[in-house]
Amino acid sequence: MSTQRSTNIFDIYLKGVCVLERLYIRGQRRLNGEVSISGAKNAVVAIIPAAIMAEGVSVIENLPRIADVKSYVNTLTGIGAQCSFTDEQTMRIDATGINDYHADSDDVRKMRASYYLMGALLARFKKAVVALPGGCNFGSRPIDLHLSGLKALGARIKEDHTNGIISLEADRLIGTSIFLDTASVGATINIMLAATLAEGTTIIENAAKEPHIVDTANFLNMMGAKVKGAGTDVIRITGVEKLHSAQYMIIPDQIEAGTYMIAAAVCGGDVTVRNLIPKHMDSLTVKLKDAGCKIIEGDDYIRVVSDGNLKAINVKTMAYPGFPTDLQPQMAVLQCKANGTSTLIENVWENRFQYVNELRKLGCDITVDGRKAVILGVPVLIGTDVVATDLRAGAAMVIAGLCAMGETRIGNVRFIDRGYERIEYKLKNLGADIERVNEDAK
Numbered sequence: 268m269s270t271q272r273s274t275n276i277f278d279i280y281l282k283g284v285c286v287l288e289r290l291y292i293r294g295q296r297r298l299n300g301e302v303s304i305s306g307a308k309n310a311v312v313a314i315i316p317a318a319i320m321a322e323g324v325s326v327i328e329n330l331p332r333i334a335d336v337k338s339y340v341n342t343l344t345g346i347g348a349q350c351s352f353t354d355e356q357t358m359r360i361d362a363t364g365i366n367d368y369h370a371d372s373d374d375v376r377k378m379r380a381s382y383y384l385m386g387a388l389l390a391r392f393k394k395a396v397v398a399l400p401g402g403c404n405f406g407s408r409p410i411d412l413h414l415s416g417l418k419a420l421g422a423r424i425k426e427d428h429t430n431g432i433i434s435l436e437a438d439r440l441i442g443t444s445i446f447l448d449t450a451s452v453g454a455t456i457n458i459m460l461a462a463t464l465a466e467g468t469t470i471i472e473n474a475a476k477e478p479h480i481v482d483t484a485n486f487l488n489m490m491g492a493k494v495k496g497a498g499t500d501v502i503r504i505t506g507v508e509k510l511h512s513a514q515y516m517i518i519p520d521q522i523e524a525g526t527y528m529i530a531a532a533v534c535g536g537d538v539t540v541r542n543l544i545p546k547h548m549d550s551l552t553v554k555l556k557d558a559g560c561k562i563i564e565g566d567d568y569i570r571v572v573s574d575g576n577l578k579a580i581n582v583k584t585m586a587y588p589g590f591p592t593d594l595q596p597q598m599a600v601l602q603c604k605a606n607g608t609s610t611l612i613e614n615v616w617e618n619r620f621q622y623v624n625e626l627r628k629l630g631c632d633i634t635v636d637g638r639k640a641v642i643l644g645v646p647v648l649i650g651t652d653v654v655a656t657d658l659r660a661g662a663a664m665v666i667a668g669l670c671a672m673g674e675t676r677i678g679n680v681r682f683i684d685r686g687y688e689r690i691e692y693k694l695k696n697l698g699a700d701i702e703r704v705n706e707d708a709k
Protein backbone atom coordinates (compact mmCIF):
# COMPACT_ATOMS: atom_id res chain seq x y z
CA MET A 268 0.00 0.00 0.00
CA SER A 269 1.28 3.45 -0.75
CA THR A 270 1.96 6.35 1.55
CA GLN A 271 -0.74 8.22 -0.37
CA ARG A 272 -3.30 6.15 1.49
CA SER A 273 -1.50 6.76 4.77
CA THR A 274 -1.76 10.51 4.28
CA ASN A 275 -5.48 10.22 3.53
CA ILE A 276 -6.19 8.38 6.76
CA PHE A 277 -4.80 11.26 8.74
CA ASP A 278 -6.19 13.99 6.53
CA ILE A 279 -9.74 12.88 7.24
CA TYR A 280 -9.28 13.82 10.89
CA LEU A 281 -6.40 16.25 10.91
CA LYS A 282 -7.26 18.99 8.48
CA GLY A 283 -6.92 21.39 11.39
CA VAL A 284 -3.18 20.93 11.39
CA CYS A 285 -2.99 22.96 8.19
CA VAL A 286 -5.95 25.32 8.29
CA LEU A 287 -7.23 27.83 10.78
CA GLU A 288 -9.75 25.96 12.87
CA ARG A 289 -11.44 26.61 16.17
CA LEU A 290 -13.54 24.49 18.48
CA TYR A 291 -16.90 26.05 19.34
CA ILE A 292 -18.41 24.72 22.55
CA ARG A 293 -21.78 25.60 24.04
CA GLY A 294 -21.32 24.58 27.63
CA GLN A 295 -23.17 23.45 30.74
CA ARG A 296 -24.30 20.11 29.40
CA ARG A 297 -23.89 16.99 31.50
CA LEU A 298 -21.79 14.23 29.99
CA ASN A 299 -23.22 10.73 29.80
CA GLY A 300 -22.29 7.49 28.09
CA GLU A 301 -19.09 5.76 27.06
CA VAL A 302 -15.84 6.92 25.54
CA SER A 303 -13.09 4.63 24.27
CA ILE A 304 -9.45 5.63 24.80
CA SER A 305 -6.95 5.58 21.94
CA GLY A 306 -3.38 4.31 21.96
CA ALA A 307 -0.93 6.30 24.09
CA LYS A 308 0.70 9.25 22.38
CA ASN A 309 3.83 9.12 24.50
CA ALA A 310 4.24 5.39 23.83
CA VAL A 311 3.64 5.52 20.08
CA VAL A 312 6.12 8.38 19.59
CA ALA A 313 8.82 6.15 21.12
CA ILE A 314 7.71 2.86 19.53
CA ILE A 315 7.63 4.21 15.95
CA PRO A 316 11.32 5.21 16.07
CA ALA A 317 12.13 1.91 17.83
CA ALA A 318 10.59 0.12 14.83
CA ILE A 319 13.17 1.61 12.47
CA MET A 320 16.03 -0.05 14.35
CA ALA A 321 15.40 -3.33 12.49
CA GLU A 322 14.88 -4.14 8.84
CA GLY A 323 11.54 -5.72 7.93
CA VAL A 324 7.91 -4.84 8.52
CA SER A 325 6.75 -3.96 12.03
CA VAL A 326 3.05 -3.68 12.71
CA ILE A 327 1.77 -1.17 15.26
CA GLU A 328 -1.77 -1.73 16.50
CA ASN A 329 -4.05 0.59 18.50
CA LEU A 330 -2.40 3.48 16.70
CA PRO A 331 -3.84 6.87 17.73
CA ARG A 332 -4.72 9.15 14.80
CA ILE A 333 -2.97 12.21 16.14
CA ALA A 334 -0.82 14.84 14.52
CA ASP A 335 2.42 13.64 16.12
CA VAL A 336 1.96 10.24 14.43
CA LYS A 337 1.31 11.99 11.14
CA SER A 338 4.55 13.94 11.59
CA TYR A 339 6.40 10.68 12.24
CA VAL A 340 4.90 9.05 9.14
CA ASN A 341 6.12 11.97 7.03
CA THR A 342 9.54 11.82 8.69
CA LEU A 343 10.02 8.08 8.21
CA THR A 344 8.81 8.25 4.62
CA GLY A 345 11.36 11.00 4.05
CA ILE A 346 14.26 8.74 5.07
CA GLY A 347 13.16 5.72 3.02
CA ALA A 348 10.68 3.77 5.16
CA GLN A 349 7.30 2.69 3.78
CA CYS A 350 4.33 3.37 6.04
CA SER A 351 0.93 1.94 5.19
CA PHE A 352 -2.30 1.12 6.96
CA THR A 353 -4.23 -2.15 7.09
CA ASP A 354 -7.03 -0.36 8.91
CA GLU A 355 -7.47 2.95 10.71
CA GLN A 356 -5.68 1.78 13.84
CA THR A 357 -2.99 -0.45 12.38
CA MET A 358 0.16 0.82 10.73
CA ARG A 359 2.81 -1.24 8.95
CA ILE A 360 6.28 0.26 8.93
CA ASP A 361 8.68 -1.33 6.45
CA ALA A 362 12.04 -0.09 7.67
CA THR A 363 14.07 -2.14 5.19
CA GLY A 364 14.64 0.70 2.75
CA ILE A 365 15.81 3.32 5.25
CA ASN A 366 19.04 4.61 3.82
CA ASP A 367 19.29 8.06 5.34
CA TYR A 368 20.24 9.03 8.87
CA HIS A 369 19.31 12.71 8.38
CA ALA A 370 16.04 13.64 10.06
CA ASP A 371 15.86 17.42 10.03
CA SER A 372 12.62 18.22 8.22
CA ASP A 373 9.91 20.58 9.46
CA ASP A 374 7.95 17.57 10.70
CA VAL A 375 10.83 16.60 12.99
CA ARG A 376 10.98 20.15 14.33
CA LYS A 377 7.24 20.10 15.19
CA MET A 378 7.56 17.26 17.69
CA ARG A 379 9.30 17.13 21.03
CA ALA A 380 9.52 13.36 20.76
CA SER A 381 11.59 13.46 17.57
CA TYR A 382 14.54 13.31 19.97
CA TYR A 383 14.04 9.52 19.92
CA LEU A 384 15.37 9.52 16.37
CA MET A 385 18.80 10.27 17.87
CA GLY A 386 18.90 6.99 19.81
CA ALA A 387 17.20 4.95 17.08
CA LEU A 388 19.27 6.16 14.10
CA LEU A 389 22.47 6.02 16.12
CA ALA A 390 21.70 2.40 17.06
CA ARG A 391 21.00 1.39 13.46
CA PHE A 392 23.56 3.45 11.50
CA LYS A 393 26.03 4.59 14.20
CA LYS A 394 25.23 8.03 12.80
CA ALA A 395 22.33 10.44 13.21
CA VAL A 396 21.66 14.01 12.15
CA VAL A 397 18.48 15.18 13.83
CA ALA A 398 16.74 18.57 14.12
CA LEU A 399 16.48 20.00 17.61
CA PRO A 400 13.12 19.01 19.08
CA GLY A 401 10.04 21.27 19.05
CA GLY A 402 6.74 20.51 20.81
CA CYS A 403 5.06 22.32 23.65
CA ASN A 404 6.76 25.24 25.32
CA PHE A 405 6.54 25.16 29.09
CA GLY A 406 9.88 26.63 30.02
CA SER A 407 13.31 25.23 29.48
CA ARG A 408 13.18 21.69 28.09
CA PRO A 409 16.81 20.58 28.07
CA ILE A 410 18.06 17.34 26.49
CA ASP A 411 21.42 17.30 28.28
CA LEU A 412 20.65 13.95 29.95
CA HIS A 413 19.85 12.36 26.56
CA LEU A 414 23.12 13.64 25.15
CA SER A 415 25.31 12.70 28.12
CA GLY A 416 23.76 9.21 28.13
CA LEU A 417 24.39 8.69 24.40
CA LYS A 418 27.89 10.08 24.85
CA ALA A 419 28.56 7.59 27.67
CA LEU A 420 27.62 4.83 25.19
CA GLY A 421 30.30 6.09 22.79
CA ALA A 422 28.66 8.79 20.65
CA ARG A 423 30.53 11.91 19.57
CA ILE A 424 28.07 14.77 19.50
CA LYS A 425 28.06 18.13 17.71
CA GLU A 426 25.35 20.68 18.42
CA ASP A 427 24.74 23.27 15.70
CA HIS A 428 22.42 25.78 17.36
CA THR A 429 22.53 28.18 14.38
CA ASN A 430 20.81 25.60 12.16
CA GLY A 431 19.06 23.77 14.99
CA ILE A 432 20.70 20.42 14.31
CA ILE A 433 22.45 17.75 16.39
CA SER A 434 24.90 15.31 14.78
CA LEU A 435 25.86 12.08 16.50
CA GLU A 436 28.40 9.52 15.41
CA ALA A 437 29.98 6.44 17.03
CA ASP A 438 32.51 3.87 15.91
CA ARG A 439 31.02 1.42 18.39
CA LEU A 440 28.34 1.71 21.05
CA ILE A 441 29.53 0.12 24.28
CA GLY A 442 27.28 -0.58 27.28
CA THR A 443 27.98 1.24 30.52
CA SER A 444 26.37 2.42 33.77
CA ILE A 445 24.43 5.67 33.53
CA PHE A 446 22.94 7.52 36.48
CA LEU A 447 20.30 10.11 35.50
CA ASP A 448 20.41 13.24 37.68
CA THR A 449 16.68 13.64 37.00
CA ALA A 450 14.40 10.71 36.21
CA SER A 451 13.78 11.94 32.65
CA VAL A 452 11.26 9.98 30.55
CA GLY A 453 12.86 10.97 27.26
CA ALA A 454 16.45 10.32 28.37
CA THR A 455 15.51 6.91 29.80
CA ILE A 456 13.90 5.84 26.51
CA ASN A 457 16.58 7.34 24.27
CA ILE A 458 19.38 5.59 26.16
CA MET A 459 17.36 2.36 26.18
CA LEU A 460 16.95 2.54 22.37
CA ALA A 461 20.66 3.01 21.71
CA ALA A 462 21.73 0.48 24.37
CA THR A 463 19.70 -2.38 22.85
CA LEU A 464 22.20 -2.54 19.96
CA ALA A 465 25.31 -1.67 22.00
CA GLU A 466 28.00 -4.17 22.94
CA GLY A 467 27.67 -5.43 26.53
CA THR A 468 25.36 -4.32 29.30
CA THR A 469 23.96 -0.87 30.06
CA ILE A 470 22.46 -0.06 33.43
CA ILE A 471 20.27 3.04 33.72
CA GLU A 472 19.89 4.15 37.33
CA ASN A 473 17.28 6.63 38.52
CA ALA A 474 15.35 5.71 35.39
CA ALA A 475 11.85 7.14 34.87
CA LYS A 476 9.00 4.68 35.47
CA GLU A 477 6.14 6.00 33.31
CA PRO A 478 3.86 3.41 31.63
CA HIS A 479 5.17 4.32 28.16
CA ILE A 480 8.69 3.33 29.23
CA VAL A 481 7.41 -0.15 30.01
CA ASP A 482 5.52 -0.21 26.72
CA THR A 483 8.60 0.76 24.72
CA ALA A 484 10.70 -1.86 26.55
CA ASN A 485 8.06 -4.51 25.82
CA PHE A 486 8.14 -3.64 22.12
CA LEU A 487 11.96 -3.71 22.06
CA ASN A 488 11.90 -7.13 23.72
CA MET A 489 9.47 -8.37 21.06
CA MET A 490 12.05 -7.17 18.53
CA GLY A 491 14.64 -9.41 20.20
CA ALA A 492 16.15 -6.89 22.65
CA LYS A 493 17.06 -7.82 26.22
CA VAL A 494 15.63 -5.11 28.45
CA LYS A 495 14.86 -5.89 32.08
CA GLY A 496 13.51 -3.73 34.89
CA ALA A 497 11.49 -1.18 32.89
CA GLY A 498 8.93 0.31 35.27
CA THR A 499 11.46 0.32 38.14
CA ASP A 500 14.22 2.87 38.66
CA VAL A 501 16.96 0.48 37.46
CA ILE A 502 16.82 -0.74 33.86
CA ARG A 503 19.36 -3.28 32.66
CA ILE A 504 19.87 -3.68 28.92
CA THR A 505 22.02 -6.44 27.49
CA GLY A 506 22.96 -5.43 23.97
CA VAL A 507 22.14 -7.72 21.04
CA GLU A 508 23.71 -7.76 17.57
CA LYS A 509 20.51 -7.41 15.63
CA LEU A 510 16.82 -6.74 16.17
CA HIS A 511 13.96 -8.05 14.06
CA SER A 512 10.61 -6.52 13.15
CA ALA A 513 7.64 -7.18 15.45
CA GLN A 514 3.90 -6.73 15.85
CA TYR A 515 2.74 -4.75 18.85
CA MET A 516 -0.36 -3.19 20.39
CA ILE A 517 0.14 0.23 22.00
CA ILE A 518 -1.16 0.70 25.55
CA PRO A 519 -4.12 3.05 26.14
CA ASP A 520 -3.36 6.72 26.70
CA GLN A 521 -3.27 7.51 30.41
CA ILE A 522 -3.56 11.26 29.79
CA GLU A 523 -6.42 11.06 27.29
CA ALA A 524 -8.28 8.81 29.76
CA GLY A 525 -7.60 11.24 32.59
CA THR A 526 -8.82 14.16 30.50
CA TYR A 527 -12.23 12.51 29.91
CA MET A 528 -12.46 11.49 33.57
CA ILE A 529 -11.86 15.08 34.68
CA ALA A 530 -14.34 16.38 32.07
CA ALA A 531 -17.01 14.04 33.48
CA ALA A 532 -16.24 15.15 37.04
CA VAL A 533 -16.42 18.85 36.16
CA CYS A 534 -19.52 18.77 33.93
CA GLY A 535 -21.41 16.28 36.05
CA GLY A 536 -22.95 13.13 34.62
CA ASP A 537 -22.13 9.45 34.33
CA VAL A 538 -19.27 8.53 31.99
CA THR A 539 -17.61 5.17 31.48
CA VAL A 540 -14.08 5.58 30.13
CA ARG A 541 -13.26 2.33 28.32
CA ASN A 542 -10.05 0.72 27.11
CA LEU A 543 -7.78 2.10 29.82
CA ILE A 544 -5.52 0.51 32.42
CA PRO A 545 -7.11 1.45 35.79
CA LYS A 546 -3.78 1.10 37.65
CA HIS A 547 -2.33 3.91 35.51
CA MET A 548 -5.11 6.18 36.75
CA ASP A 549 -4.63 5.65 40.52
CA SER A 550 -3.19 9.10 41.27
CA LEU A 551 -6.16 10.73 39.53
CA THR A 552 -8.94 8.48 40.83
CA VAL A 553 -7.89 9.20 44.41
CA LYS A 554 -8.18 12.96 43.73
CA LEU A 555 -11.56 12.62 42.00
CA LYS A 556 -12.85 10.65 44.99
CA ASP A 557 -11.53 13.38 47.32
CA ALA A 558 -13.40 15.92 45.19
CA GLY A 559 -16.63 13.98 45.78
CA CYS A 560 -17.01 11.86 42.63
CA LYS A 561 -18.11 8.25 42.68
CA ILE A 562 -15.61 6.01 40.89
CA ILE A 563 -16.38 2.46 39.79
CA GLU A 564 -13.46 0.47 38.39
CA GLY A 565 -13.54 -2.60 36.14
CA ASP A 566 -10.73 -4.55 34.46
CA ASP A 567 -10.37 -2.09 31.60
CA TYR A 568 -12.74 0.75 32.40
CA ILE A 569 -13.46 3.42 34.97
CA ARG A 570 -16.90 4.92 35.47
CA VAL A 571 -17.03 8.45 36.83
CA VAL A 572 -20.30 9.58 38.40
CA SER A 573 -20.47 13.22 39.43
CA ASP A 574 -23.20 15.68 40.35
CA GLY A 575 -20.83 18.51 39.40
CA ASN A 576 -20.77 19.73 42.98
CA LEU A 577 -17.06 19.36 43.79
CA LYS A 578 -14.94 19.85 46.91
CA ALA A 579 -11.66 21.79 46.83
CA ILE A 580 -8.58 19.54 46.59
CA ASN A 581 -4.81 20.03 46.65
CA VAL A 582 -2.66 18.49 43.92
CA LYS A 583 1.12 18.19 43.35
CA THR A 584 2.53 16.87 40.10
CA MET A 585 5.21 14.19 40.36
CA ALA A 586 6.89 11.57 38.21
CA TYR A 587 4.89 8.32 37.82
CA PRO A 588 3.22 6.90 39.89
CA GLY A 589 2.57 10.44 41.18
CA PHE A 590 0.01 12.82 39.70
CA PRO A 591 1.02 13.44 36.04
CA THR A 592 2.07 16.92 35.01
CA ASP A 593 0.23 16.31 31.72
CA LEU A 594 -3.09 16.36 33.65
CA GLN A 595 -2.19 19.48 35.62
CA PRO A 596 -3.97 22.10 33.42
CA GLN A 597 -7.11 19.93 33.18
CA MET A 598 -7.10 19.52 36.97
CA ALA A 599 -6.85 23.30 37.36
CA VAL A 600 -10.25 23.60 35.66
CA LEU A 601 -11.75 21.14 38.14
CA GLN A 602 -10.30 23.22 40.98
CA CYS A 603 -11.80 26.38 39.45
CA LYS A 604 -15.22 24.76 39.67
CA ALA A 605 -14.77 23.29 43.16
CA ASN A 606 -16.20 24.89 46.31
CA GLY A 607 -13.41 26.60 48.24
CA THR A 608 -9.68 27.12 47.77
CA SER A 609 -7.42 24.54 46.14
CA THR A 610 -3.68 24.50 45.54
CA LEU A 611 -1.83 23.12 42.53
CA ILE A 612 1.94 22.60 42.67
CA GLU A 613 3.91 21.88 39.49
CA ASN A 614 7.06 19.92 40.32
CA VAL A 615 8.10 18.71 36.86
CA TRP A 616 8.18 21.75 34.53
CA GLU A 617 9.39 25.21 35.46
CA ASN A 618 6.74 27.16 33.55
CA ARG A 619 3.55 25.20 33.06
CA PHE A 620 1.03 27.85 34.09
CA GLN A 621 0.98 29.80 30.82
CA TYR A 622 -2.64 28.78 30.24
CA VAL A 623 -3.80 30.53 33.43
CA ASN A 624 -4.37 33.83 31.61
CA GLU A 625 -6.76 32.05 29.25
CA LEU A 626 -8.72 30.54 32.15
CA ARG A 627 -8.93 33.99 33.74
CA LYS A 628 -10.76 35.22 30.61
CA LEU A 629 -13.49 32.70 31.49
CA GLY A 630 -13.73 34.11 35.02
CA CYS A 631 -11.37 31.77 36.87
CA ASP A 632 -9.69 33.09 40.02
CA ILE A 633 -6.10 31.79 39.97
CA THR A 634 -3.00 33.28 41.58
CA VAL A 635 0.35 31.89 40.48
CA ASP A 636 3.53 32.23 42.49
CA GLY A 637 6.40 30.33 40.87
CA ARG A 638 5.47 26.65 40.78
CA LYS A 639 2.37 27.08 42.95
CA ALA A 640 -1.12 28.12 41.91
CA VAL A 641 -3.82 29.00 44.41
CA ILE A 642 -7.27 28.53 42.91
CA LEU A 643 -10.44 29.94 44.36
CA GLY A 644 -13.50 28.12 43.09
CA VAL A 645 -16.11 30.23 41.29
CA PRO A 646 -19.80 29.36 40.88
CA VAL A 647 -19.79 29.74 37.10
CA LEU A 648 -17.38 30.17 34.19
CA ILE A 649 -18.52 32.40 31.33
CA GLY A 650 -17.74 31.37 27.75
CA THR A 651 -15.53 33.58 25.59
CA ASP A 652 -12.63 33.41 23.07
CA VAL A 653 -9.55 31.58 24.33
CA VAL A 654 -6.56 29.83 22.79
CA ALA A 655 -4.76 26.57 23.48
CA THR A 656 -1.28 27.66 24.57
CA ASP A 657 -0.06 24.05 24.29
CA LEU A 658 -1.45 20.53 23.98
CA ARG A 659 -2.68 19.86 27.52
CA ALA A 660 -3.57 23.52 28.06
CA GLY A 661 -5.81 23.04 25.02
CA ALA A 662 -7.49 20.08 26.73
CA ALA A 663 -8.04 22.29 29.78
CA MET A 664 -9.72 24.94 27.59
CA VAL A 665 -12.03 22.27 26.20
CA ILE A 666 -13.07 21.15 29.70
CA ALA A 667 -13.52 24.77 30.75
CA GLY A 668 -15.68 25.41 27.67
CA LEU A 669 -17.76 22.30 28.41
CA CYS A 670 -18.73 23.60 31.85
CA ALA A 671 -18.89 27.33 31.03
CA MET A 672 -22.11 29.26 30.48
CA GLY A 673 -22.66 30.27 26.85
CA GLU A 674 -20.23 29.77 23.99
CA THR A 675 -16.47 29.24 24.24
CA ARG A 676 -14.37 29.42 21.09
CA ILE A 677 -10.93 27.79 21.28
CA GLY A 678 -8.15 28.75 18.90
CA ASN A 679 -4.88 26.89 18.13
CA VAL A 680 -6.71 23.58 17.76
CA ARG A 681 -3.59 22.20 16.10
CA PHE A 682 -2.03 21.84 19.55
CA ILE A 683 -4.94 19.69 20.73
CA ASP A 684 -4.71 17.52 17.60
CA ARG A 685 -1.12 16.67 18.51
CA GLY A 686 -2.37 14.39 21.27
CA TYR A 687 -6.14 13.87 21.11
CA GLU A 688 -7.77 11.71 18.47
CA ARG A 689 -11.05 13.20 17.22
CA ILE A 690 -11.75 15.02 20.47
CA GLU A 691 -14.95 16.64 19.23
CA TYR A 692 -16.40 13.32 18.01
CA LYS A 693 -15.70 11.62 21.31
CA LEU A 694 -17.21 14.49 23.31
CA LYS A 695 -20.26 14.78 21.05
CA ASN A 696 -20.95 11.10 21.75
CA LEU A 697 -21.06 11.98 25.44
CA GLY A 698 -23.64 14.70 24.80
CA ALA A 699 -21.39 17.75 24.48
CA ASP A 700 -22.35 20.56 22.14
CA ILE A 701 -19.05 21.00 20.33
CA GLU A 702 -18.03 21.55 16.74
CA ARG A 703 -14.91 22.23 14.76
CA VAL A 704 -15.21 25.33 12.61
CA ASN A 705 -12.93 26.06 9.68
CA GLU A 706 -12.41 29.80 9.98
CA ASP A 707 -10.74 29.96 6.56
CA ALA A 708 -13.99 28.83 4.99
CA LYS A 709 -16.09 31.40 6.85
Ligand code: UD1
Nearest residue numbers: 309380408409410411412413449451452453454592615616
Ligand atom coordinates in the same frame (compact mmCIF):
# COMPACT_ATOMS: atom_id res chain seq x y z
C1 UD1 B 1 7.77 13.44 28.68
C2 UD1 B 1 6.43 13.55 28.02
C3 UD1 B 1 5.72 14.84 28.46
C4 UD1 B 1 5.66 14.90 29.98
C5 UD1 B 1 7.02 14.65 30.62
C6 UD1 B 1 6.95 14.52 32.13
C7 UD1 B 1 6.87 12.39 25.96
C8 UD1 B 1 7.04 12.47 24.50
N1 UD1 B 1 6.62 13.54 26.59
O1 UD1 B 1 8.51 14.58 28.25
O2 UD1 B 1 4.42 14.83 27.90
O3 UD1 B 1 5.19 16.17 30.40
O4 UD1 B 1 7.61 13.44 30.10
O5 UD1 B 1 6.13 13.46 32.49
O6 UD1 B 1 6.90 11.33 26.54
N2 UD1 B 1 15.25 17.21 32.09
C9 UD1 B 1 16.54 17.65 32.18
N3 UD1 B 1 17.44 17.24 31.22
C10 UD1 B 1 17.09 16.39 30.21
C11 UD1 B 1 15.75 15.94 30.14
C12 UD1 B 1 14.86 16.38 31.09
O7 UD1 B 1 16.90 18.40 33.08
O8 UD1 B 1 17.94 16.03 29.39
C13 UD1 B 1 14.26 17.67 33.09
C14 UD1 B 1 13.17 18.53 32.46
O9 UD1 B 1 13.54 19.89 32.42
C15 UD1 B 1 12.00 18.29 33.39
C16 UD1 B 1 12.21 16.85 33.87
O10 UD1 B 1 13.57 16.53 33.58
O11 UD1 B 1 12.06 19.15 34.48
C17 UD1 B 1 11.31 15.81 33.24
O12 UD1 B 1 11.47 15.86 31.84
P1 UD1 B 1 11.33 14.55 30.94
O13 UD1 B 1 10.82 13.42 31.79
O14 UD1 B 1 12.57 14.36 30.18
O15 UD1 B 1 10.19 14.99 29.94
P2 UD1 B 1 10.08 14.62 28.42
O16 UD1 B 1 10.63 13.26 28.18
O17 UD1 B 1 10.56 15.73 27.57
